[in-house]
Amino acid sequence: MLKKTLISISILSLLIFFSSGPAIAADIVKVGVVIEMTGAAASLGDYWTKGVKYATEEINNAGGILGRKLEFKIFDTQSKPPISVSAVKKALAWDPFALSGPIYSSSTLANMFLSQEAKTPQNVGSENWRISTKGSKYIWRTSTQQGFEIPKLLNFIMSEKKPKAIAMLHVNNDYGIGAMETTKKYLKEKWNTELVAVMATEQKQADYSAEFTTLRRKNADALFAYLLEEEAAIVYRQVQKMGLKLVLFAPNSGISEDTLRLGKEAAEGVYGMSGFEYNAPEPNCVRVSKYFKETYKEWPDNEFMKGYNSIYLVKTGIEQSGGFDKVKYSQKMHDIFITPKMQKNICGGNLYYDDVGDLHAWDYLVQVKWDGTHAKPKIVAALPPLKGPDSGKKTIWYEK
Amino acid sequence: MASFIQLLIGGVSMGILYGVVAIGFVLLWQTSQTINFGQGELVMVPMFMMVGLHLVLKIPFWPSFILTLVACGIMGYLFERLMIRKLLPGGVLVIVIATLGLSGFLRYGMQIAWTPQTLFFPHLFSTKPIELGDIIFSPEDIWNIVIISIIIIVLHLCIKRTKLGMAMQAVAQSRETAELMGINVRHIIILVFVLNSVLAGTAAVFAAPIFFVRYDIGIFLGVKAFVAAIIGGFNQIRGALVGGLTVGLAETFAAAYITTAYRDAFVMILLLIVLLIKPEGIVGIKEEAY
Numbered sequence: 001m002l003k004k005t006l007i008s009i010s011i012l013s014l015l016i017f018f019s020s021g022p023a024i025a026a027d028i029v030k031v032g033v034v035i036e037m038t039g040a041a042a043s044l045g046d047y048w049t050k051g052v053k054y055a056t057e058e059i060n061n062a063g064g065i066l067g068r069k070l071e072f073k074i075f076d077t078q079s080k081p082p083i084s085v086s087a088v089k090k091a092l093a094w095d096p097f098a099l100s101g102p103i104y105s106s107s108t109l110a111n112m113f114l115s116q117e118a119k120t121p122q123n124v125g126s127e128n129w130r131i132s133t134k135g136s137k138y139i140w141r142t143s144t145q146q147g148f149e150i151p152k153l154l155n156f157i158m159s160e161k162k163p164k165a166i167a168m169l170h171v172n173n174d175y176g177i178g179a180m181e182t183t184k185k186y187l188k189e190k191w192n193t194e195l196v197a198v199m200a201t202e203q204k205q206a207d208y209s210a211e212f213t214t215l216r217r218k219n220a221d222a223l224f225a226y227l228l229e230e231e232a233a234i235v236y237r238q239v240q241k242m243g244l245k246l247v248l249f250a251p252n253s254g255i256s257e258d259t260l261r262l263g264k265e266a267a268e269g270v271y272g273m274s275g276f277e278y279n280a281p282e283p284n285c286v287r288v289s290k291y292f293k294e295t296y297k298e299w300p301d302n303e304f305m306k307g308y309n310s311i312y313l314v315k316t317g318i319e320q321s322g323g324f325d326k327v328k329y330s331q332k333m334h335d336i337f338i339t340p341k342m343q344k345n346i347c348g349g350n351l352y353y354d355d356v357g358d359l360h361a362w363d364y365l366v367q368v369k370w371d372g373t374h375a376k377p378k379i380v381a382a383l384p385p386l387k388g389p390d391s392g393k394k395t396i397w398y399e400k
Numbered sequence: 401m402a403s404f405i406q407l408l409i410g411g412v413s414m415g416i417l418y419g420v421v422a423i424g425f426v427l428l429w430q431t432s433q434t435i436n437f438g439q440g441e442l443v444m445v446p447m448f449m450m451v452g453l454h455l456v457l458k459i460p461f462w463p464s465f466i467l468t469l470v471a472c473g474i475m476g477y478l479f480e481r482l483m484i485r486k487l488l489p490g491g492v493l494v495i496v497i498a499t500l501g502l503s504g505f506l507r508y509g510m511q512i513a514w515t516p517q518t519l520f521f522p523h524l525f526s527t528k529p530i531e532l533g534d535i536i537f538s539p540e541d542i543w544n545i546v547i548i549s550i551i552i553i554v555l556h557l558c559i560k561r562t563k564l565g566m567a568m569q570a571v572a573q574s575r576e577t578a579e580l581m582g583i584n585v586r587h588i589i590i591l592v593f594v595l596n597s598v599l600a601g602t603a604a605v606f607a608a609p610i611f612f613v614r615y616d617i618g619i620f621l622g623v624k625a626f627v628a629a630i631i632g633g634f635n636q637i638r639g640a641l642v643g644g645l646t647v648g649l650a651e652t653f654a655a656a657y658i659t660t661a662y663r664d665a666f667v668m669i670l671l672l673i674v675l676l677i678k679p680e681g682i683v684g685i686k687e688e689a690y
């Protein structure tokens with residue numbers, strides 16, 4: 001009788017042990033994708049989630065991360081900072097290992113304290129320089145922040161194009177304001193120059209006649225258009241319509257596929273800087289872009305690569321820290337040089353993450369060319385990062 | 401002076417677009433006491449229709465335009481027949497809430513059914529700038545102003561001079577009296593909804609090359625047009641036009657001479673001033689006057 005009872009208890013215990021919920025949950029690496037699915041940046045959020053989806057499929061098909069499958073769930077920020085806070089709260093309640101997104105700087109600045117409190121890694125697509133000053137050890141960027149990107153672009157414009165009077169249009173949010181502050185400071189310190197006009201613009205603004213009147217009044221011969229995708233395309237079309245002769249230059253949002261698809265021939269000649277381009281001389285960018293083109297019948301925006309990398313960063317951190325301890329992950333992912341040898345699928349070549357989660361990577365200087373049907377980013381040069389093992393390397397010129 | 405004229409052209413070309421969308425608010429309010437917060441989406445939907453017909457199916461521009469307007473007319477009819485007619489007895493508040501719901505349904509429906517991406521739409525007119533001394537302007541702006549002005553003038557004349565227009569005016573002033581005079585009020589209301597949708601479709605074709613085609617553009621245009629209708633006068637068609645021009649010019653001149661930031665705030669300040677000084681709008685008529 002006792003023997004039978006003991007055998008029954010043992011079998012029952014084994015069944016409970018192998019079928020328990022936590023054991024199943026522990027076999028999954030959960031990533032909460034806190035992203036702009038609706039609202040002004042829905043288009044960017046769509047690219048990002050496609051990148052997340054592709055990276056997740058790739059990783060799971062290759063056996064997961066340290067044997068565990070990856071799973072993601074989307075939480076919509078509606079492109080609004082206050083909503084992004086509740087989206088992050090909801091995502092954290094789902095108990096993810098890491099967060100991916102958002103893209104908008106204003107949203108990241110509003111919600112990043114939550115991931116810091118929860119000690120949960122968050123890989124964002126935001127570029128405002130202030131994010132790195134908040135002291136979070138749980139935030140990483142998927143692209144170069146504006147404080148590193150803008151100086152590289154300005155150096156090229158000032159030394160090669162030699163404009164006499166530069167004006168700046170910037171979107172009136174944290175992304176644009178941060179860029180305006182960086183530009184003013186850098187031009188003053190490095191080039192002893194001041195912007196002749198600084199004009200903040202609204203999202204969805206369609207008429208720029210007031211801004212262009214100011215440009216003409218100030219005799220500006222160069223315009224730094226630090227705008228979001230649609231507005232950048234509208235500005236290019238209006239510059240063309242008004243027949244203004246300007247050296248036009250922009251950040252990655254101004255030369256992204258989303259912008260060029262809309263701006264078409266009006267974008268011809270625009271200079272810009274980006275870490276990811278579908279035609280960049282970097283095998284992984286080319287590979288994932290080809291996948292995107294075959295799947296969705298168009299070239300991807302750089303947000304696709306950023307979303308893709310946000311997942312590969314999670315994989316890198318877990319593998320490098322040797323497990324699923326978020327604190328160890330955080331320690332390992334600072335001051336780390338990620339090479340294709342370490343993480344073969346990651347886009348962008350050599351990536352260096354400093355002690356505040358800022359990315360230092362090669363950026364591509366591009367000029368937009370119109371081939372009669374499409375506006376395409378033509379790679380002019382590859383510029384080394386300002387910090388990290390690759391920082392001492394020379395600029396590679398493809399065309400001057 | 402050149403700057404002033406340049407700004408004037410820019411402000412008028414935007415203002416007239418706001419005006420033509422605002423006319424819809426006025427028409428619906430006058431005939432059926434309806435405030436349609438889905439007005440912006442009535443512009444967004446035909447934008448997508450034009451992309452589908454003209455750019456995806458490669459149907460030439462004019463047939464696409466006509467098909468779009470026909471579809472808009474049907475949409476207006478269905479809007480009245482399936483929604484407004486049933487909700488009208490519930491009063492304005494019920495309709496406001498229902499049209500807000502409809503607006504969200506159309507917006508997110510378009511995002512899910514089609515794309516969250518902004519879509520390209522080609523220029524309708526030449527983009528080669530015209531120079532007159534120091535003044536540079538785009539033929540697109542001038543053509544937009546001229547064509548939309550003609551549409552509004554024709555609409556105004558139809559309402560003032562034709563029997564149908566007079567019937568619309570009668571319904572606007574008193575539905576009961578109009579009915580007693582033998583006017584088929586139901587038909588007039590349907591006609592106004594169809595007309596409103598067709599006007600919104602026309603505005604869509606002119607707005608698409610300027611704003612591009614995006615699923616959430618309706619909120620922006622709807623709010624601007626609503627503000628324009630209030631500023632100009634909610635009970636006058638010319639009020640919508642005056643309001644549209646006032647909004648377009650205010651944001652352009654404020655951006656040029658004060659600051660480009662917070663251009664929308666200037667429009668809101670203007671709205672507050674008008675509401676405080678002349679609540680019926682710049683050219684609106686006090687309701688007691690009826």
